[in-house]
Amino acid sequence: xxxxxxxxxxxxxxxxxxxxxxxxxxxxxxxxxxxxxxxxxxxxxxxxxxxxxxxxxxxxxxxxxxxxxxxxxxxxxxxxxxxxxxxxxxxxxxxxxxxxxxxxxxxxxxxxxxxxxxxxxxxxxxxxxxxxxxxxxxxxxxxxxxxxxxxxxxxxxxxxxxxxxxxxxxxxxxxxxxxxxxxxxxxxxxxxxxxxxxxxxxxxxxxxxxxxxxxxxxxxxxxxxxxxxxxxx
Amino acid sequence: xxxxxxxxxxxxxxxxxxxxxxxxxxxxxxxxxxxxxxxxxxxxxxxxxxxxxxxxxxxxxxxxxxxxxxxxxxxxxxxxxxxxxxxxxxxxxxxxxxxxxxxxxxxxxxxxxxxxxxxxxxxxxxxxxxxxxxxxxxxxxxxxxxxxxxxxxxxxxxxxxxxxxxxxxxxxxxxxxxxxxxxxxxxxxxxxxxxxxxxxxxxxxxxxxxxxxxxxxxxxxxxxxxxxxxxxxxxxxxxxxxxxxxxxxxxxxxxxxxxxxxxxxxxxxxxxxx
Numbered sequence: 001x002x003x004x005x006x007x008x009x010x011x012x013x014x015x016x017x018x019x020x021x022x023x024x025x026x027x028x029x030x031x032x033x034x035x036x037x038x039x040x041x042x043x044x045x046x047x048x049x050x051x052x053x054x055x056x057x058x059x060x061x062x063x064x065x066x067x068x069x070x071x072x073x074x075x076x077x078x079x080x081x082x083x084x085x086x087x088x089x090x091x092x093x094x095x096x097x098x099x100x101x102x103x104x105x106x107x108x109x110x111x112x113x114x115x116x117x118x119x120x121x122x123x124x125x126x127x128x129x130x131x132x133x134x135x136x137x138x139x140x141x142x143x144x145x146x147x148x149x150x151x152x153x154x155x156x157x158x159x160x161x162x163x164x165x166x167x168x169x170x171x172x173x174x175x176x177x178x179x180x181x182x183x184x185x186x187x188x189x190x191x192x193x194x195x196x197x198x199x200x201x202x203x204x205x206x207x208x209x210x211x212x213x214x215x216x217x218x219x220x221x222x223x224x225x226x227x228x229x230x231x232x233x
Numbered sequence: 234x235x236x237x238x239x240x241x242x243x244x245x246x247x248x249x250x251x252x253x254x255x256x257x258x259x260x261x262x263x264x265x266x267x268x269x270x271x272x273x274x275x276x277x278x279x280x281x282x283x284x285x286x287x288x289x290x291x292x293x294x295x296x297x298x299x300x301x302x303x304x305x306x307x308x309x310x311x312x313x314x315x316x317x318x319x320x321x322x323x324x325x326x327x328x329x330x331x332x333x334x335x336x337x338x339x340x341x342x343x344x345x346x347x348x349x350x351x352x353x354x355x356x357x358x359x360x361x362x363x364x365x366x367x368x369x370x371x372x373x374x375x376x377x378x379x380x381x382x383x384x385x386x387x388x389x390x391x392x393x394x395x396x397x398x399x400x401x402x403x404x405x406x407x408x409x410x411x412x413x414x415x416x417x418x419x420x421x422x423x424x425x426x427x428x429x430x431x432x433x434x435x436x437x438x439x440x441x442x443x444x445x446x447x448x449x450x451x452x453x454x455x456x457x458x459x460x461x462x463x464x465x466x467x468x469x470x471x472x473x474x475x476x477x478x479x480x481x482x483x484x485x486x487x488x489x490x491x492x493x494x495x496x497x498x499x500x501x502x503x504x505x506x507x
Contacts, residue, residue, distance in 0.1 A: 016238065028330075038238065039319060047311045059281055063291040063394070170296055171394075184394065186292030188281060191303040199312075 012042050015094055022101040026141070029214040033207060037093070040203035045086050048196040052189055053083045059188030066180055073174035073185050079162060082193065086200060089155035093207075096144035096151075103140045142218060149211045156204050159197075166201055168194045236266050239318055246321040249328050251349070253430035257423060258321075264419045265314060269307075273412050276405055277307040283404030290396055297390035297401050303378060306409065310416055313371035317423070320360035320367070327356040349434060350441075357434065365427045368420050375417070382417050384410040 016038055023034050056078070062070045160166065168190040175182045187193075240262065247258055280302075286294045331353070335341060349357050375382065386406040391398045403409070 013238065028333075032326075035322060039242075039315065039322075043238065043315055044312070047308060047315075051305070051308065055281060059295065061291050061295050170299060171292070184292060186295040186394075188295050189299060189302075189305075191299050192305060192308065195304050196308075 012038075012046070015091075016042075018101070019094055019097055022097050022104070026100075027214055027217060029210055029217060033210040033214070036203065036206055036210065037090075040206070041086075041090060041200060044196065044199055044203065045083070045090070049083045049087075052192050052196060053081060055188055056081065061186045061188070062174075063184040063186075064179060066178060066183075069174075069176075069179040069183060070185075072176045073172070073179065073183065076174060076176055077172055077185070077187075082159070082163075082197060085155065085159055085162075089151065089204075092151045092155070093148055096147040099144045099147075100137075100140055103137060107137070138218065138222060142215060145211050145215050145218075149208055149215075152204055152208050152211070156201060159201075166194065166197045168197070236270060239315070240266070242325070243318055243321060246325045249324050249349075249353075250321075251430060251433060253426055253433055257426045257430065260419065260423055260426065261314070261318065264422075265416075268412075268415060268419075269310060269314065273307055273310065273416075276408050276412055277305060279404060280305060280307075284401060285404075286390065286395075286399050286401040288395060288399045290394055290399075293390075293392075293395040293399060294401070296392045297388070297395065297399065300390060300392050301388055301401075306375070306379065306413060309371065309374060309378075313367070313420070316367040316371070317364055320363040323356050323360045323363075324353070327353050349437075354434070354438060358431065361427050361431050361434075365424055365431075368424050368427070372417065372420055375413075382410070382413045384413065 019034055023031055026034075057074055060070065060074050062073065064070075168187060170187060170190045172185045172187065173182050174185055243258055243261070247255055250258065281298055284294060284298045286297055288294075384403060384406045386403060388401045388403065389398050390401050
């Protein structure tokens with residue numbers, strides 16, 4: 001009934017399923033982060049990806065008949081397309097969460113081995129149980145959050161540097177060989193592209209703020225717990 | 234466009250909504266998302282390729298298209314659908330928070346987690362206000378960006394590098410107009426549903442507040458309440474309020490009963506355990 005076709009290169013539902021499984025062990029802020037990521041970044045990317053940037057090279061019009069000039073100037077101005085950069089950003093940003101899932105799987109494997117020797121019917125509860133975020137899991141989780149922050153910030157900075165900001169000009173001028181002289185090039189849908197770039201940059205910033213808040217929350221909670229333990233002693 | 238993800242989220246929210254909320258969800262799925270996916274996307278598919286201008290000047294078409302359509306109508310429509318569906322998540326988050334609290338304290342804290350009362354009432358109201366705000370905002374954006382919901386077949390453009398005023402023709406203008414009207418009408422229907430739902434939950438809340446009227450102690454129905462100290466002493470709270478606790482020791486002859494004999498007590502005047 002409803003169209004379940006995803007973009008050809010990415011299988012976002014599979015990634016979502018993987019992230020949701022790991023998210024059971026995360027804090028409330030982590031769960032909010034996942035929703036913001038998927039609704040405001042992945043969905044907006046899918047809305048914009050094929051349609052707005054689909055004809056970016058075919059509608060990149062130039063005021064010249066010189067063969068090859070268009071290709072060369074397009075390559076100079078768009079070393080990597082926005083869409084590809086965002087897809088890479090989303091993939092890299094989701095990867096640290098997999099670190100946590102690998103650690104949880106490693107913990108469960110150790111417990112599973114002990115359980116198999118004991119009662120087998122508890123295997124299902126082992127799979128479903130939620131581990132407390134303490135000890136080594138806490139460190140893994142903090143590392144994954146910091147790596148996530150670095151990737152988000154890094155990709156946003158890369159986009160800003162490559163395209164000189166988040167705006168898209170209507171007219172670009174190029175005189176790369178084989179263009180005969182300074183040639184005018186017109187980008188297709190520059191305003192719409194700028195709007196979506198700003199939207200995605202805002203969503204990225206919100207995700208970064210959530211990640212920082214989660215790090216601060218975990219550190220504060222850890223300090224409070226340690227204080228309680230010390231007071232008890 | 235993968236709307237299945239949004240569909241899954243909203244189906245989850247269905248459990249916590251009122252009757253009108255469920256009607257709203259059906260309208261959104263059937264008349265908006267389905268219409269968008271099945272038809273609207275195709276109508277706007279070749280919008281730039283088929284935007285033809287009466288000029289050979291390279292770049293004029295690109296610039297005129299960008300001038301008249303800073304954001305495509307179909308993309309604005311999709312963003313509207315995403316933004317309008319998101320506030321319902323607040324309600325789902327609140328119910329999840331209630332479940333988390335019950336699990337944390339390991340006892341039942343709420344009579345019915347999904348009942349719209351207390352904090353959930355505020356969350357629900359805020360989500361309704363946000364949804365209505367997004368709908369109205371999108372309609373205003375459409376109106377001001379595209380000068381109304383009309384799609385003209387001919388536009389005149391004199392942006393640089395067009396040499397002079399140039400005629401540009403939009404593809405499928407009438408079909409786009411029809412879909413924009415459908416979009417506008419369903420949007421307004423959803424706004425009306427949101428307002429009606431808001432009034433409905435306010436009315437339910439007011440009724441609930443006013444139905445908690447004061448009832449005098451004597452008129453209260455008999456309510457059994459277990460004593461904290463002993464499970465055997467089951468005493469009516471009203472009976473205890475109405476009757477004195479009487480001495481159950483046998484009376485000497487001629488001695489008047491310490492307290493009046495009432496319906497719920499035996500001859501000695503002691504309250505009857507039930």
